[in-house]
Amino acid sequence: MLSISIDGKRLSVPEGSTILDAARGAGISIPTLCHIDGLEKYGGCRLCMVEVEGSRSGVQAACTTPVFEGMVVHSSSPEVIDLRKSVLSMILAEHPADCFNCKKMGECRLHEYCAEYGLVKIETGLEKTNFPPDVSNPFFSLDRNKCILCGKCVRTCESLQCSDVLCFAGRGRSARISPAFDLPMGKSECVSCGNCVAACPVGALLPRDRAFPGAQYVRKVKSVCPYCGVGCRIELLLKGNRIVGVKGDQDGVNEGLLCVKGRFAYGFVGHPDRLTMPLLRKDGVLVEVEWEEAFEAMLSALKRTVAGSGPDAAAGLSSARCTNEENYLFQKFFRAAVGTNNVDHCARLCHASTVAGLARSLGSGAMTNSIPEILDHDVIFVTGSNTTETHPIIGARIKRAVNLGARLIVADPRAIELADRAEVFIRLSPGSNVALYSAMANVIIAEGLADGAYIAARTEGFSAFAAQAAACPPELAASICGVDAEDIRKAARLYANAAKAGIYYAMGVTQHSTGTEGVLALSNLALLCGKVGKPGCGINPLRGQNNVQGACDMGALPGDYPGYAKVADPRARSYFSERWGASLPENPGLASTELIEAAAEGKIGFLYIMGENPALSEPDSKLVARALGKIDFLVVQDIFSTETAEFADLVLPAACFAEKDGTFTNTDRRVQRLRKAVAAPGEARDDLSILLELLRRMGKPDSAADAAGVFAELASETPQYRGMTWERLDVTGIQWPCPESGHPGTKVLHEKGFAGNGGKALFVPVEWKPPFEPADEEFPLVLTTGRNLYQYHTRTMTGRIEGLTRISGEAYAEMHPQTAAAYGLADNSMIRLSSRRGDIQVRLRVRAHVKPGVVFVPFHYSRSPANRLTHALGLDPYAKIPAFKVSAVRASPGEADRGASSDAG
Numbered sequence: 001m002l003s004i005s006i007d008g009k010r011l012s013v014p015e016g017s018t019i020l021d022a023a024r025g026a027g028i029s030i031p032t033l034c035h036i037d038g039l040e041k042y043g044g045c046r047l048c049m050v051e052v053e054g055s056r057s058g059v060q061a062a063c064t065t066p067v068f069e070g071m072v073v074h075s076s077s078p079e080v081i082d083l084r085k086s087v088l089s090m091i092l093a094e095h096p097a098d099c100f101n102c103k104k105m106g107e108c109r110l111h112e113y114c115a116e117y118g119l120v121k122i123e124t125g126l127e128k129t130n131f132p133p134d135v136s137n138p139f140f141s142l143d144r145n146k147c148i149l150c151g152k153c154v155r156t157c158e159s160l161q162c163s164d165v166l167c168f169a170g171r172g173r174s175a176r177i178s179p180a181f182d183l184p185m186g187k188s189e190c191v192s193c194g195n196c197v198a199a200c201p202v203g204a205l206l207p208r209d210r211a212f213p214g215a216q217y218v219r220k221v222k223s224v225c226p227y228c229g230v231g232c233r234i235e236l237l238l239k240g241n242r243i244v245g246v247k248g249d250q251d252g253v254n255e256g257l258l259c260v261k262g263r264f265a266y267g268f269v270g271h272p273d274r275l276t277m278p279l280l281r282k283d284g285v286l287v288e289v290e291w292e293e294a295f296e297a298m299l300s301a302l303k304r305t306v307a308g309s310g311p312d313a314a315a316g317l318s319s320a321r322c323t324n325e326e327n328y329l330f331q332k333f334f335r336a337a338v339g340t341n342n343v344d345h346c347a348r349l350c351h352a353s354t355v356a357g358l359a360r361s362l363g364s365g366a367m368t369n370s371i372p373e374i375l376d377h378d379v380i381f382v383t384g385s386n387t388t389e390t391h392p393i394i395g396a397r398i399k400r401a402v403n404l405g406a407r408l409i410v411a412d413p414r415a416i417e418l419a420d421r422a423e424v425f426i427r428l429s430p431g432s433n434v435a436l437y438s439a440m441a442n443v444i445i446a447e448g449l450a451d452g453a454y455i456a457a458r459t460e461g462f463s464a465f466a467a468q469a470a471a472c473p474p475e476l477a478a479s480i481c482g483v484d485a486e487d488i489r490k491a492a493r494l495y496a497n498a499a500k501a502g503i504y505y506a507m508g509v510t511q512h513s514t515g516t517e518g519v520l521a522l523s524n525l526a527l528l529c530g531k532v533g534k535p536g537c538g539i540n541p542l543r544g545q546n547n548v549q550g551a552c553d554m555g556a557l558p559g560d561y562p563g564y565a566k567v568a569d570p571r572a573r574s575y576f577s578e579r580w581g582a583s584l585p586e587n588p589g590l591a592s593t594e595l596i597e598a599a600a601e602g603k604i605g606f607l608y609i610m611g612e613n614p615a616l617s618e619p620d621s622k623l624v625a626r627a628l629g630k631i632d633f634l635v636v637q638d639i640f641s642t643e644t645a646e647f648a649d650l651v652l653p654a655a656c657f658a659e660k661d662g663t664f665t666n667t668d669r670r671v672q673r674l675r676k677a678v679a680a681p682g683e684a685r686d687d688l689s690i691l692l693e694l695l696r697r698m699g700k701p702d703s704a705a706d707a708a709g710v711f712a713e714l715a716s717e718t719p720q721y722r723g724m725t726w727e728r729l730d731v732t733g734i735q736w737p738c739p740e741s742g743h744p745g746t747k748v749l750h751e752k753g754f755a756g757n758g759g760k761a762l763f764v765p766v767e768w769k770p771p772f773e774p775a776d777e778e779f780p781l782v783l784t785t786g787r788n789l790y791q792y793h794t795r796t797m798t799g800r801i802e803g804l805t806r807i808s809g810e811a812y813a814e815m816h817p818q819t820a821a822a823y824g825l826a827d828n829s830m831i832r833l834s835s836r837r838g839d840i841q842v843r844l845r846v847r848a849h850v851k852p853g854v855v856f857v858p859f860h861y862s863r864s865p866a867n868r869l870t871h872a873l874g875l876d877p878y879a880k881i882p883a884f885k886v887s888a889v890r891a892s893p894g895e896a897d898r899g900a901s902s903d904a905g
């Protein structure tokens with residue numbers, strides 16, 4: 001620590017601090033227009049000049065000058081004030097004098113400082129620059145005439161978002177910020193994250209929907225982004241009962257950054273399409289009814305089913321979009337009030353194999369490390385995850401880590417954005433990943449790179465695993481994966497030799513008929529190199545939906561109670577029987593994929609779906625439609641009508657994330673509060689109050705009355721959450737396990753030992769098996785499905801955002817030029833894709849980044865539903881997850897043009 005003085009105040013500050021750091025720490029305000037916390041010192045605007053006694057020039061920029069022992073600083077001496085006035089005068093000379101017409105009014109830093117230093121417009125007599133406005137981006141505009149060239153947008157784009165879109169162009173008075181080649185923003189590589197907009201201190205970059213005048217919102221409410229599992233913290237900016245903007249919260253894992261969905265896709269909240277009244281099917285038509293009639297119809301149908309066919313003829317699909325409290329009550333309703341374990345949710349479709357695989361190998365099926373540790377890695381191995389599109393803030397963090405020196409390995413069937421930055425890129429065939437990981441293990445063992453001490457002290461089962469790995473040399477794996485054996489060796493050496501290496505994966509690993517084996521193979525690899533249970537390492541599944549981790553934690557799974565206690569375990573059953581005052585069923589229920597099959601066979605009489613859309617998201621849409629059509633009474637509870645709601649007998653209008661209180665658990669096990677910000681439309685009710693009412697009417701009233709009460713109840717029953725309280729979560733998110741009060745939460749799992757096998761992790765030998773439905777003569781291409789940046793899941797929310805529809809409103813298929821040429825298919829033409837289940841027409845994008853022989857189709861779009869092609873056969877035997885990543889298809893020219901193919905919402 002160093003002793004310094006600022007404005008006569010004696011301070012003790014850490015060595016390496018700048019004057020600006022020290023002043024801020026002491027609550028002394030120094031103006032700056034260009035400084036960004038956490039980035040390299042810049043010193044561009046010179047507004048933060050301060051007087052430093054004894055320095056050569058007398059004044060120094062506070063943001064770039066490090067403190068030294070005995071330093072004496074004056075932050076507001078007359079000389080400093082004069083200097084700042086000069087700097088502001090120069091900026092102002094170039095700036096338009098129309099503050100009253102500027103939508104940044106009230107939040108403009110330049111205006112604020114000019115007012116503070118008593119400056120008004122400076123006239124220089126120079127002709128003003130007159131750049132045309134750039135309104136080509138659907139979400140924000142760029143007015144270069146207002147730009148003060150502070151460079152915050154450029155450095156945010158380059159060093160935090162790491163998209164490298166914005167740069168400085170021109171010289172002198174034509175100097176400007178611009179995408180490369182002066183392209184309009186909307187035609188550039190810009191991903192519309194708006195992080196540059198948030199960084200702009202003046203009115204040059206502004207959201208297009210920003211209301212006028214600038215200080216338009218009157219309230220801010222802290223919440224959590226409702227889209228992906230990263231769990232970015234946000235502040236909702238509100239005017240009355242309306243959201244007028246979203247800001248990234250600096251205190252979240254996102255450190256203030258957001259992606260396009262988190263920042264701009266909030267218009268669904270007050271959208272006119274929202275469901276506002278319960279709808280009951282009468283004479284074949286859904287008609288509005290009061291809640292009383294809706295509850296009566298629902299519960300009499302449920303009781304009829306249970307009386308006629310037993311409780312296992314009823315089932316429920318809970319929701320990874322809903323809160324922990326709602327998921328907890330949902331599973332409790334089915335188990336304690338209905339008497340069945342037939343409850344599941346969409347984790348079955350994304351990471352059920354992670355839960356099964358990592359629980360078996362490590363004792364816990366969750367991300368072992370934390371998002372902030374990405375910057376600590378020496379090596380990052382990304383496999384089966386298009387991270388910059390599906391988990392954009394984690395993707396940006398990985399790019400930043402690489403910019404700071406981390407080395408990157410990417411294995412994926414497509415040359416995804418991260419592949420451009422990878423030292424080793426392995427473009428493997430879909431369904432071959434087990435062979436790749438086994439061969440990497442083979443190299444590591446053969447070359448003596450394994451961590452023997454770690455293996456001996458912390459694992460079991462190494463010998464059997466090593467024997468299996470020996471049978472998978474790189475040459476064999478290379479022929480299976482369709483890659484170069486040398487690349488496998490390079491990747492293995494890079495990963496094994498790193499002091500700190502993290503594995504990141506997603507559904508490219510899990511959505512296979514061998515999904516659990518893929519997860520186990522990755523886990524084996526991490527254990528082999530001693531990279532589990534240590535900071536800066538780990539095996540990190542990236543969970544898809546905002547609360548999919550929480551829905552699993554809460555027991556919205558057919559074989560698990562809250563906290564992953566097993567329904568088959570008599571002790572767990574007896575504990576929850578006592579807690580819930582009901583005798584509980586002992587047989588595990590049906591997984592969602594099995595449930596669809598059972599419904600198609602007429603075995604399900606009552607199905608209650610909360611916030612899911614299986615008609616579009618489950619594999620083999622025709623089978624799903626047949627199944628939904630056979631159910632006697634189908635209840636769909638959602639915020640919008642969906643493809644699934646078209647089959648419903650009863651539709652219940654629910655509140656969305658901004659209209660209720662609760663908690664979400666993100667992908668790094670971080671439990672975070674969301675807060676009610678606006679009222680739900682019409683008669684829509686939050687899912688929690690609907691479930692509390694159902695429990696009461698079924699004679700199992702819950703003692704809790706609200707989200708805080710339900711959280712207290714679930715925390716007391718879930719060991720990982722036991723130390724959390726509503727009040728603690730009001731201050732900050734907490735990562736589980738948090739076993740007792742006062743526990744700070746856990747950043748790194750397994751540091752002290754593993755949960756099973758006497759504290760040891762388990763190597764599980766796995767052998768590559770071919771995909772269930774490989775390409776063949778009749779269907780010679782491999783279809784692999786996934787997501788894109790601009791849409792979310794089945795588009796119930798993002799489909800209502802006009803800007804997203806403008807950017808990505810139409811379904812597409814991506815194919816390598818060689819593949820397209822082989823089938824006579826032209827770029828941008830409509831093509832027909834057919835599988836054994838059905839066919840779709842979709843617009844073709846010929847792109848070299850896709851592996852030849854592979855077709856990628858995002859599953860978001862109802863007009864070209866990718867899941868009409870996928871199959872529900874060959875489920876992973878452990879996790880029952882479908883093999884979305886490999887279906888055999890063929891391609892042929894489609895109709896000349898299908899103008900109506902856009903899912904315009």
Ligand code: SF4
Pocket residue numbers: 225226227228229230231232254257258259260261262263391392393394
């Ligand atoms: Fe929301 Fe995910 Fe984007 Fe963060 S990265 S803003 S959580 S969609």
